[in-house]
Amino acid sequence: MAEPVEINERLNNLARQHIENGGGPPYDGDMEHRLTALETKIETILPTLATKADVADAKSNIVQWVAGIGFAIVAIIVSVMAFMLNRALPPQPAAAPATPPIVINVPAQQPAAAPAAAKP
Numbered sequence: 001m002a003e004p005v006e007i008n009e010r011l012n013n014l015a016r017q018h019i020e021n022g023g024g025p026p027y028d029g030d031m032e033h034r035l036t037a038l039e040t041k042i043e044t045i046l047p048t049l050a051t052k053a054d055v056a057d058a059k060s061n062i063v064q065w066v067a068g069i070g071f072a073i074v075a076i077i078v079s080v081m082a083f084m085l086n087r088a089l090p091p092q093p094a095a096a097p098a099t100p101p102i103v104i105n106v107p108a109q110q111p112a113a114a115p116a117a118a119k120p
Contacts, residue, residue, distance in 0.1 A: 050058075
């Protein structure tokens with residue numbers, strides 16, 4: 001039975017011979033031209049990709065929008081609930097203020113003066 005190292009060496013040798021003999025696609029003579037075209041495309045696209053700063057800025061903007069929308073939703077829910085509760089429960093008429101009791105102060109009765117006795 002062949003050892004794994006032996007098999008790998010044989011495969012590498014076959015691949016090397018295939019490339020050296022001109023080989024077929026993708027190892028044909030057009031390989032350099034295709035590689036140059038690919039490198040040109042990458043160099044064209046690379047400056048337009050987002051940087052870490054761009055991603056961080058986008059993330060902070062998304063967080064701000066989500067937080068703002070969350071606060072707006074909570075405010076709308078509270079407003080709708082307050083409106084519904086005010087409409088569902090009719091307002092109770094205010095009770096007439098109780099009139100204070102009328103207090104009459106009667107002065108204390110003074111003892112009646114005894115008739116003066118006649119002097120002799």
